[in-house]
Amino acid sequence: MKQRTEADREVAVLHPEGRLAGEGAAALRKEAREVLGSGRHVVLDLAGVKFTDSEGLSALVSLYRTAMENSKAVALCSLPRNLRSLLELTRLHRVFDIYENEALAVSAIRAGSAG
Amino acid sequence: MGDHFEIAVPSRASHLGVVRAFFRALCEECPGFRLEEREVTEIQLVLQEACINVIRHAHAERPDLPMRIRITIDRGTIVLEVHDRGRGFDPDAVPEPEAAALQEGGYGVFIMKSTMDSVEAVHTGDGFVLRMTKLRVPARREVTSG
Numbered sequence: 015m016k017q018r019t020e021a022d023r024e025v026a027v028l029h030p031e032g033r034l035a036g037e038g039a040a041a042l043r044k045e046a047r048e049v050l051g052s053g054r055h056v057v058l059d060l061a062g063v064k065f066t067d068s069e070g071l072s073a074l075v076s077l078y079r080t081a082m083e084n085s086k087a088v089a090l091c092s093l094p095r096n097l098r099s100l101l102e103l104t105r106l107h108r109v110f111d112i113y114e115n116e117a118l119a120v121s122a123i124r125a126g127s128a129g
Numbered sequence: 130m131g132d133h134f135e136i137a138v139p140s141r142a143s144h145l146g147v148v149r150a151f152f153r154a155l156c157e158e159c160p161g162f163r164l165e166e167r168e169v170t171e172i173q174l175v176l177q178e179a180c181i182n183v184i185r186h187a188h189a190e191r192p193d194l195p196m197r198i199r200i201t202i203d204r205g206t207i208v209l210e211v212h213d214r215g216r217g218f219d220p221d222a223v224p225e226p227e228a229a230a231l232q233e234g235g236y237g238v239f240i241m242k243s244t245m246d247s248v249e250a251v252h253t254g255d256g257f258v259l260r261m262t263k264l265r266v267p268a269r270r271e272v273t274s275g
Binding site for chain 1: 131142145149170171173174177178181223226228229231232233234236237239243244
């Protein structure tokens with residue numbers, strides 16, 4: 015899975031691409047841990063994710079837990095339809111703050127209304 | 130009786146793509162397998178979760194052992210069978226994950242049970258079969274007036 019990260023002093027936007035499963039899920043965990051460890055909030059732009067399995071869901075929950083432990087916020091945005099369905103199926107959509115696009119997610123975090 | 134298709138792959142995560150591609154190829158190449166893209170993705174995910182269970186549990190110590198995936202489809206059902214050499218498990222005994230409690234694991238079996246109409250444990254002489262069945266929505270009949 016490819017991953018691109020854009021960050022300023024306050025918020026990092028992660029753009030995972032491909033499969034959020036197996037190695038892709040592990041890569042997301044690692045990247046998110048580093049970003050949160052550097053003291054930034056996280057926006058996860060999931061537009062480029064083509065396939066997600068239970069390991070990918072586990073990585074998302076792990077990211078959320080790590081953020082809480084670091085008193086940081088996490089917001090998801092630009093969810094593909096299949097990932098949105100999977101979050102609804104597992105009721106994880108009630109856990110995450112989910113936005114239509116990156117701009118809304120970043121704004122919410124800056125305003126303190128996400129995560 | 131429907132048509133049967135079967136593959137066997139080593140029990141390694143690096144081969145999960147082969148299983149997903151196998152199912153997609155059936156959908157694309159076999160006339161009786163026509164499914165909507167949403168259904169293809171859902172069933173690929175179910176197969177992936179069943180195979181992850183084999184890799185993590187039944188064959189965790191012996192990844193060289195093959196897991197066999199058999200797919201049967203007819204007009205009314207899709208049946209997925211994943212064979213392994215393990216002792217098996219009872220899918221009904223696996224509790225639902227608690228998302229609100231930020232549970233990190235346990236979503237795989239829940240996804241299988243939620244997506245398919247039935248998930249059965251079948252113990253065989255040489256291992257275990259997880260048999261998962263999905264009822265297909267009958268093709269809509271064309272309605273003509275007059």
